[in-house]
Amino acid sequence: MLTLEHVGICAKDTVKLKDWYVKVFDFKIVYDNKKEMPTFFLLMEDQSMIEIYPAENPTDQGNNKDQGIRHLAFGTDNIEKEYQNLQNHQVEIIEELKTNPKGVSTVFFRDIEGNILHFIQRPEPLYK
Template sequence: MITGIEHIAVLAKDSKALTDWYVKLFGFEIVYDNGKGTYFVKAADGSMLEIIACSGDCRPTEPKEWGIRHFALSVTEDGFDEMVEKLKVEKVEVVTDVAVSPKGIKTFFFRDIEGNIFHLIFRPTPL
């Protein structure tokens, strides 16, 4: 029986730099380093990203291209604005600035240092 998604893999031109960026900005913990450019970083809820050194044509995904569009990171309501500000101080590329839906769902889309699209999300009521 499937119990959830353990991790999502992200290719990176510089996997160490991207790993360090996630640790610094989001407080992820490095839980695996194979010594060859592959890392696992874990969020507080146990979800993980596998960051792998890219070989070949390493280019970011565009928002409307085929394939994975973005990854969403859950944020608490009281931490949402603080995290957005932290990302802006780091001069991330903003894809879509903060938006709040009529139901109070807050989102903020940005690119990490490798060009991958992520977004922060706060949902007052989980799906």
């Protein structure tokens, strides 16, 4: 069986980005290699992780339609609560909370380094 163990985010400032994810989402730090520019693993409630590691070649932020992996989607069963949390932390919202005709709700936002993230709440799973 394959699972998604972690997603890596290459960061300009690993400490600041780690602090942002911990503050906004309450992720738990489970690894810190304690180097000058450290690598961190942050644990989510579902036991998946985000790795934050140092960039060697910083680039400008892209948009959601550029080629390649462009966003991370976090599923939730209370998108209104998560949206309020984003607002409480003055997170940059790039697409406001909306619900499509099928009842799927989304909100797109950026972390402090410009990475695109979004919350999604589905009335029914895509699979059974």
